[in-house]
Structures are given as C-alpha cells and as structure tokens.
Amino acid sequence: MPLYILDEDYTGQARCMLDKVGNWNFDIFLFDRLTNGNSLITLTFHLLNQYGLVELFQLDMIKLWRFLVMVQEDYHSDNPYHNAVHAADVTQAMYCYMKEPKLAKSLTSYDIILGLLAAATHDLDHPGVNQPFLIKTDHYLASLYRNTSVLENHHWKSAVGLLRETGLFSHLPPEKSLGLERELGSLILATDISQQNEYLSRFRLHLDQQSLCLSNASHRHFILQMALKCADICNPCRPWELSKQWSEKVTEEFFQQGDIEKKHNLQVSPLCNRETNSVGNIQIGFMTYVAEPLFTEWARFSDTRLSQTMLGHMGLNKASWGGLLQEQMSASEEAELPTPVPKDGDSTGMTEGTSSKEIPQGSSQS
Numbered sequence: 001m002p003l004y005i006l007d008e009d010y011t012g013q014a015r016c017m018l019d020k021v022g023n024w025n026f027d028i029f030l031f032d033r034l035t036n037g038n039s040l041i042t043l044t045f046h047l048l049n050q051y052g053l054v055e056l057f058q059l060d061m062i063k064l065w066r067f068l069v070m071v072q073e074d075y076h077s078d079n080p081y082h083n084a085v086h087a088a089d090v091t092q093a094m095y096c097y098m099k100e101p102k103l104a105k106s107l108t109s110y111d112i113i114l115g116l117l118a119a120a121t122h123d124l125d126h127p128g129v130n131q132p133f134l135i136k137t138d139h140y141l142a143s144l145y146r147n148t149s150v151l152e153n154h155h156w157k158s159a160v161g162l163l164r165e166t167g168l169f170s171h172l173p174p175e176k177s178l179g180l181e182r183e184l185g186s187l188i189l190a191t192d193i194s195q196q197n198e199y200l201s202r203f204r205l206h207l208d209q210q211s212l213c214l215s216n217a218s219h220r221h222f223i224l225q226m227a228l229k230c231a232d233i234c235n236p237c238r239p240w241e242l243s244k245q246w247s248e249k250v251t252e253e254f255f256q257q258g259d260i261e262k263k264h265n266l267q268v269s270p271l272c273n274r275e276t277n278s279v280g281n282i283q284i285g286f287m288t289y290v291a292e293p294l295f296t297e298w299a300r301f302s303d304t305r306l307s308q309t310m311l312g313h314m315g316l317n318k319a320s321w322g323g324l325l326q327e328q329m330s331a332s333e334e335a336e337l338p339t340p341v342p343k344d345g346d347s348t349g350m351t352e353g354t355s356s357k358e359i360p361q362g363s364s365q366s
C-alpha cells in the first residue's frame with residue numbers, strides 16, 4: 001500500500017532525479033520541492049529499496065513508511081538549517097561515500113542499513129540552537145545528558161524512540177535490535193564536532209600505519225563514523241550554487257540564536273552575532289579549521305575522483321567567499337570615504353583597487 005502512495009507523490013521529475021541519486025551535484029533543494037517537502041522520506045525509502053534492504057531485513061513496508069514519516073516530521077521545518085532537508089542531504093552524501101570502491105566492496109548489508117538510518121536520523125528533533133546555549137539556559141536536555149554530546153544523545157534517543165514506537169525491528173531477536181540501536185548511537189555521537197580532533201587523530205594514525213583492515217567489523221564501523229562525519233559537514237565540498245545556499249542557511253540559524261541571546265541579555269555565542277560576523281568569514285574559518293583537515297584525510301583513505309572533486313569544490317568555494325568578502329570590504333571602505341569629486345572621464349572615482357572587483361572564482365560553475 002505505501003508503494004502506491006509513494007507512486008502518487010512522485011512527480012516524473014523527482015523520479016528522474018532518483019536515477020542520478022549517486023551524483024555529487026545532486027540538487028537536494030530541487031528534489032525537496034519536487035517531492036512537496038518529502039525529500040527525506042522519499043530518498044531514504046528509495047535507497048533502502050535500491051539496496052534490497054527491505055527484503056533482506058524483512059522490513060514491514062507499512063512500519064517502514066510510518067517510521068520515515070515520523071522521522072521527517074520530528075525535524076523542525078522552521079529551523080533554517082537543521083531540518084529534514086539537511087538530513088536528506090547528509091543521507092545522499094552518505095550514499096555517495098558508501099558507493100566508493102573501498103567501502104562498496106567491504107560493507108555488509110548491516111553496515112549499509114545502519115549508515116543510511118544514522119544519516120537520516122542524525123539531527124532528529126534538533127532545536128536549532130547549540131549545546132552551549134542549552135547549557136547556559138539550563139535546558140533539561142543539558143542536565144539529562146550531563147552537558148556532554150547533549151544534542152547528539154538526544155538525536156540518537158529520539159531515533160531509538162521512533163524505532164521502538166513503530167516496531168520497525170521488532171521481528172528481530174532482541175540482541176540484534178539492541179545491537180543495532182547501540183551502533184546507531186555510536187554513529188550519531190561521532191557527529192559531535194567537539195570530538196573532531198579525537199576522530200581525526202585516530203584516522204590519521206590508521207592511515208599513517210596503514211592499519212585499517214575493512215574485513216574487521218570494528219574498523220568498518222570506524223570508517224562509517226568517518227563517512228558520516230564527512231557527510232554531515234560536506235556542504236563546502238558541493239558545487240558553489242548548492243554550497244552557498246547551505247552556508248546562508250547555517251549562518252541564519254547561528255544569527256537567530258544570537259538574536260535570542262541578545263534579547264535575554266545572555267552573552268552572544270561565537271559566530272552568532274549578525275553585527276560582527278558574515279557568511280563569508282564564518283565559511284572561510286569553517287573550511288580552514290574543520291572541513292579541510294577532515295576531507296584531506298578522507299582523500300588519503302579514499303583516493304578517488306569524488307574525493308578530488310570535493311576538495312576541488314572546497315578550494316573554489318573558499319576563493320569565492322574570499323572574493324565576496326574583499327568586495328564587501330572595499331565597498332564599505334568606499335562608503336566611509338567622502339564622496340570623491342568626479343573628474344573628467346572618471347565619474348566613479350574608482351581608478352584604484354579594481355582587483356577587488358574581480359568575479360569570484362567558482363561562481364560560474366554550477
């Protein structure tokens with residue numbers, strides 16, 4: 001029955017897009033519009049079916065559909081960034097990574113279903129504010145999870161709640177479904193960005209020592225954690241037109257938090273002040289200190305065309321933000337200067353500094 005519902009909801013174009021779901025330039029925003037805001041349900045359902053996981057794990061279609069609807073609904077559609085479209089985007093990226101040769105030949109069906117479900121649920125019920133905000137406002141989640149990985153623990157527990165409520169894995173032996181829930185947690189908890197350095201050092205050490213052995217289940221699990229971490233922060237590695245939209249959305253979410261902090265006379269969190277930060281400077285910092293180190297190691301692990309494409313986009317996007325920043329700076333400098341007296345043949349008063357007006361690199365490719 002749910003298949004018919006799905007068929008009715010599919011527009012021809014959305015269906016067409018799913019044929020290319022493994023493309024790195026997949027436009028999730030367009031896909032979300034074509035599916036009437038149901039990108040997360042549609043994409044995850046499609047991928048689970050494509051891998052044959054529904055038959056393999058003998059999933060009940062109605063339970064699965066209900067689960068996915070509830071997952072999508074538990075994302076806050078009023079969050080500018082941490083909403084179901086971000087979850088769908090991360091799921092699509094996770095699929096791209098799991099398709100990479102090294103992973104494709106070693107991952108088991110169990111790894112794949114885990115990877116897809118973790119991606120789809122990794123930010124479930126995200127409140128649109130960060131952990132420091134929850135701690136300083138004495139939010140119950142902060143005390144519940146003792147101020148550690150507060151959000152990630154909540155995403156995981158919310159996912160477990162929906163799995164149990166829908167009974168998606170209730171036909172499996174308890175030790176199997178409990179194991180699945182535990183591993184789902186370990187994947188989701190890996191997305192805590194404050195743990196980035198620990199994961200990165202471990203990854204580096206493995207790569208330096210060439211000690212990864214993907215026939216080993218715990219090593220495969222570690223690679224799934226790294227893949228999910230990459231998928232979660234892959235926005236800077238997408239083509240400019242997609243990347244730019246994500247950057248604007250995440251910045252707007254930060255700024256909204258800053259607005260609430262100002263309103264309640266709380267100290268405004270770093271990156272959250274719309275008066276002192278801009279999309280460009282936040283992005284350049286994020287790429288330099290967080291994304292580049294991670295994707296550089298990922299490219300060492302999976303030295304493929306996709307990895308090179310991602311690093312290439314990141315370089316271009318960084319240059320584009322740099323160009324736009326320079327443009328803004330020179331524009332505001334000009335605004336502060338007294339209006340130049342127009343000379344003959346130079347009514348703009350701009351004979352110098354034209355280099356800052358060059359078109360940012362990467363803006364033409366989409």
Ligand SMILES: [Zn+2]
Pocket residue numbers: 086090122123191232
């Ligand atoms: Zn996320």
